[in-house]
Amino acid sequence: GAGVSQSPSNKVTEKGKDVELRCDPISGHTALYWYRQSLGQGLEFLIYFQGNSAPDKSGLPSDRFSAERTGGSVSTLTIQRTQQEDSAVYLCASSPGPPGNTIYFGEGSWLTVV
Amino acid sequence: TQLLEQSPQFLSIQEGENLTVYCNSSSVFSSLQWYRQEPGEGPVLLVTVVTGGEVKKLKRLTFQFGDARKDSSLHITAAQPGDTGLYLCAGVSGTYKYIFGTGTRLKVLA
Numbered sequence: 001g002a003g004v005s006q007s008p009s010n011k012v013t014e015k016g017k018d019v020e021l022r023c024d025p026i027s028g029h030t031a032l033y034w035y036r037q038s039l040g041q042g043l044e045f046l047i048y049f050q051g052n053s054a055p056d057k058s059g060l061p062s063d064r065f066s067a068e069r070t071g072g073s074v075s076t077l078t079i080q081r082t083q084q085e086d087s088a089v090y091l092c093a094s095s096p097g098p099p100g101n102t103i104y105f106g107e108g109s110w111l112t113v114v
Numbered sequence: 115t116q117l118l119e120q121s122p123q124f125l126s127i128q129e130g131e132n133l134t135v136y137c138n139s140s141s142v143f144s145s146l147q148w149y150r151q152e153p154g155e156g157p158v159l160l161v162t163v164v165t166g167g168e169v170k171k172l173k174r175l176t177f178q179f180g181d182a183r184k185d186s187s188l189h190i191t192a193a194q195p196g197d198t199g200l201y202l203c204a205g206v207s208g209t210y211k212y213i214f215g216t217g218t219r220l221k222v223l224a
């Protein structure tokens with residue numbers, strides 16, 4: 001596609017339920033990032049993929065969070081047993097290669113846990 | 115833990131005024147980027163600075179990378195309502211990591 005596509009754009013879920021957030025990066029981009037942004041704040045790094053492997057998972061807040069990437073393309077961020085503090089915008093970004101290049105963000109998935 | 119602190123956190127000014135946003139860290143970065151984010155959208159890259167002391171100009175925006183590559187500033191001349199948004203700096207660390215700042219929310223009043 002022309003840009004990074006994320007779905008769903010908005011998700012309201014009950015506390016304790018599992019959610020899956022999807023990211024479709026720009027075609028050909030090898031690097032993929034997930035960030036979390038609380039209301040109007042800066043971005044918190046969650047995980048980085050190079051191809052299908054995730055050399056850095058250090059930003060995942062707890063073992064309830066996991067992510068995978070298949071075929072060097074689509075990525076899914078899964079949050080199990082959601083808590084209210086998980087409410088945030090989850091942003092995905094992709095990049096064609098080395099850092100210092102432009103990273104392109106999607107519009108984000110707004111998650112609200114009630 | 116690498117942190118990038120931005121100041122001010124919030125800024126509300128009148129159209130035509132000048133402003134400067136600061137991005138500071140105790141860590142050295144290989145490069146630094148500035149992004150602007152509007153409501154409901156992801157951040158969009160404005161500029162990348164690579165060399166210590168580097169200054170880049172983008173129309174009314176001037177970006178500077180500190181000599182020690184630990185800090186940066188964004189100066190806007192004659193701000194316009196269209197400049198309103200959340201400004202984020204991001205330091206590039208190591209081979210892949212983008213560390214984002216805490217953000218500066220700018221509102222320019224007509």
